[in-house]
Amino acid sequence: xxxxxxxxxxxxxxxxxxxxxLNPLVxxxxxxxxxxxxxxxxxxxxxxxxxPNTDNPMGSTGGNQNKGNNPNDPNQQGNDNxxxxxxxxYRYRYQKRYTIMDGAENYTxxxxxxxxxxxxxxFEIYFNxxxxxxxxLSFLPDLNATxxxxxxxxxxxQLIEYNDINxxxxxxxxxxxxxxxxxxxxxxxxxxxxxxxTPEGKTYTIIETHTTDxxxxxxxxxxxxxxSFLNNTITNKEIKIDFKIINYPFESQTSSLALITQIKTPFxxxxxxxxxxxxxxxxxxxxxxxxxxxxxxxxxxxxxxxxVDNKTFPVNVTVISESEQIFSGDKQEAYTQxxxxxxxxxxxxxxxxxxxxxxxxxxxxxxxxxxxxxxxxIYLLACLFSGIVFYGIIYxxxxx
Amino acid sequence: xxNISILNFIIIGITTTFSIGLFIISLNSYRKSRxxxxxxxxxLLMLFFIxxxxxxxxxxxxxxxxxxxxxxxxxxxxxxxVFLYTAVLIKx
Numbered sequence: 256x257x258x259x260x261x262x263x264x265x266x267x268x269x270x271x272x273x274x275x276x277l278n279p280l281v282x283x284x285x286x287x288x289x290x291x292x293x294x295x296x297x298x299x300x301x302x303x304x305x306x307p308n309t310d311n312p313m314g315s316t317g318g319n320q321n322k323g324n325n326p327n328d329p330n331q332q333g334n335d336n337x338x339x340x341x342x343x344x345y346r347y348r349y350q351k352r353y354t355i356m357d358g359a360e361n362y363t364x365x366x367x368x369x370x371x372x373x374x375x376x377x378f379e380i381y382f383n384x385x386x387x388x389x390x391x392l393s394f395l396p397d398l399n400a401t402x403x404x405x406x407x408x409x410x411x412x413q414l415i416e417y418n419d420i421n422x423x424x425x426x427x428x429x430x431x432x433x434x435x436x437x438x439x440x441x442x443x444x445x446x447x448x449x450x451x452x453t454p455e456g457k458t459y460t461i462i463e464t465h466t467t468d469x470x471x472x473x474x475x476x477x478x479x480x481x482x483s484f485l486n487n488t489i490t491n492k493e494i495k496i497d498f499k500i501i502n503y504p505f506e507s508q509t510s511s512l513a514l515i516t517q518i519k520t521p522f523x524x525x526x527x528x529x530x531x532x533x534x535x536x537x538x539x540x541x542x543x544x545x546x547x548x549x550x551x552x553x554x555x556x557x558x559x560x561x562x563v564d565n566k567t568f569p570v571n572v573t574v575i576s577e578s579e580q581i582f583s584g585d586k587q588e589a590y591t592q593x594x595x596x597x598x599x600x601x602x603x604x605x606x607x608x609x610x611x612x613x614x615x616x617x618x619x620x621x622x623x624x625x626x627x628x629x630x631x632x633i634y635l636l637a638c639l640f641s642g643i644v645f646y647g648i649i650y651x652x653x654x655x
Numbered sequence: 656x657x658n659i660s661i662l663n664f665i666i667i668g669i670t671t672t673f674s675i676g677l678f679i680i681s682l683n684s685y686r687k688s689r690x691x692x693x694x695x696x697x698x699l700l701m702l703f704f705i706x707x708x709x710x711x712x713x714x715x716x717x718x719x720x721x722x723x724x725x726x727x728x729x730x731x732x733x734x735x736x737v738f739l740y741t742a743v744l745i746k747x
Contacts (some may be wrong), residue, residue: 630664634711637668645676645740 347448349460354479354491355398356460360445361385363462365477367491368398369615378553378613379403380494384443384464387411388473390496390611392553406553407520407546409611412594413437414471414500416510425571425598426513433507441466443473457482459489465499472499481537488537493554493612498597500605511601518555518593522548526574530556531614538610542572544593545614555595557609563602570607571598666729667711673736674704703736 349356355366362383369376377395382388388411393403414436417426449461459482465472474497481490489495503512518524525545531554532538543556561570572595579590599605678700685693714725 630661630715633661634664634668637665638672641669641672642676645673649680 349448349450349477353398354477356448356462356477358446358448358462363446363448363475365494366395366398367479369492376551376613376615378406378492380611382446382462382475384446387437387439388443388464392611392613394551394613406522406548406551407518407555409555410517410519411438411473411498412515412517414503415513415515416503416505416507417513418507418510423571425573426511426515426596427573433505433510436471438471441468441471443467451484453482453484455483457484459484469501470503472501473497474499487608488532489610490537490612492615493532493610495608495610497606497608500599502603503605505601509601512599512605514597514599514607516595516597518544518546518595519590520546520593521588521590522546524576524591524593527554527556530554531612532556532610541610543610544574544595552614553612554614555609555611557597558607561597561599562604562606563600564604568600572596573598663714663725663729664711666726666733667707667714670729670733670736671704671707671711673733673740674700674707677736677740678704700739703732707732 347356347358349358353368357364357366362381362385365380365382367378367380375397377398377400379391379393379395381391381393390409392406392408394406395403415426416433416435417430418433419426419430421427421429443464443466446462446464449463450458451461452458457478457480460477462475462477463472476484476487476489476495476497478489479491481488487495498514500512500514523546525547527543527545530538530541530543531545533541538556540559541556542559543554546553546555557570557572559569560567562568575594575596577592577594579592581588581590597607599607678697681693681697681700684690685697710729
């Protein structure tokens with residue numbers, strides 16, 4: 256009997272010692288930048304969880320400058336949301352349960368919230384055409400926050416016509432530039448807002464602007480819940496963008512076009528061949544860049560194919576990274592600039608669709624930030640349970 | 656994190672506990688009987704326990720991929736231990 260008691264004490268002590276030493280090791284070895292582990296799709300379901308932001312999901316939250324018509328009605332055409340009392344200024348406001356969009360002729364601010372378990376995340380995508388068309392993604396404490404954490408910017412820099420001297424199908428430093436169209440030198444038309452409804456009854460908003468000569472168009476598609484339309488599925492954690500290039504005045508007979516964009520972020524950028532949307536089975540044939548910090552992951556992804564004159568071709572993408580160290584006073588900031596160059600085949604009509612969005616860290620089987628703690632507990636419980644079973648069987652056998 | 660990954664942690668937890676439990680039992684048996692056969696079984700079980708412990712550590716620190724292969728291997732380990740456990744307990 257004494258030996259049996261000693262065995263139990265030793266057994267429990269060993270388990271205790273294992274966990275005392277195992278847990279600090281586990282947490283010390285964890286990479287703080289590793290935030291995302293692929294999981295199962297459940298985004299649409301989770302969007303419906305939690306308390307609503309407002310009693311009336313379509314209701315106004317005040318501060319809306321449109322008086323003549325109801326700007327919160329998603330079925331209303333965005334083009335009608337012009338407020339003549341504001342002179343040339345007009346604002347468009349669209350609110351759904353977890354998505355707020357506030358737009359004017361030169362900017363669009365989209366705020367979206369997604370909820371998983373007891374935690375929630377909100378982010379903002381700010382698009383403006385005052386100078387160069389720019390998308391800025393920031394994270395917010397909540398949908399109505401006045402402060403935000405700037406996460407990354409995507410600047411649509413210029414369109415260039417190049418002669419592919421080395422014939423590698425993409426623009427690089429060896430190629431000669433035949434002509435270029437810096438976006439800072441062209442004027443974009445006022446941003447327009449249009450609401451559409453899918454056959455399933457879900458609404459999506461089309462935000463559009465183009466150069467005055469109609470050569471380059473930027474179209475943004477926004478949804479407030481997972482919505483499928485035009486052979487695409489998008490969620491309220493992202494926006495789909497279309498870049499349309501129509502009738503570029505080529506100066507050379509054999510040249511091609513490349514669109515140069517730039518991503519600026521203080522966080523790390525990782526290329527992804529298998530994008531978040533592909534893992535969630537909401538997209539195929541995509542590539543992209545994940546921008547990861549300790550607490551968040553955002554992405555800039557694009558379709559691997561481009562439509563040129565109604566035919567599909569693979570798009571060649573070059574990413575050139577450059578890091579910057581900025582010293583101001585005694586402060587030092589590290590910034591990474593990534594030039595993303597989309598090289599398109601020559602054609603009269605080019606249509607390519609990238610996406611910007613965030614990766615939900617909280618929508619997997621268990622919250623990502625709690626995964627190690629959660630797994631440690633599961634492991635401990637498994638040990639404890641099996642220990643009880645193990646000892647129970649021996650005890651039962653001996654006393655039978 | 657998928658269900659297979661969680662199952663892996665549960666099974667490796669059970670395997671670790673069973674291996675240390677069996678190791679203690681076999682060590683006690685050896686102390687009583689002084690049979691070399693049991694000593695070898697004890698050493699085997701000790702190695703099994705160390706392996707399970709290292710496996711757990713690697714899974715936590717993501718030094719090995721936590722996927723279906725790990726799951727299958729762990730199921731085999733667990734089955735071996737269950738049979739060993741049954742063999743130890745059965746009289747004759």
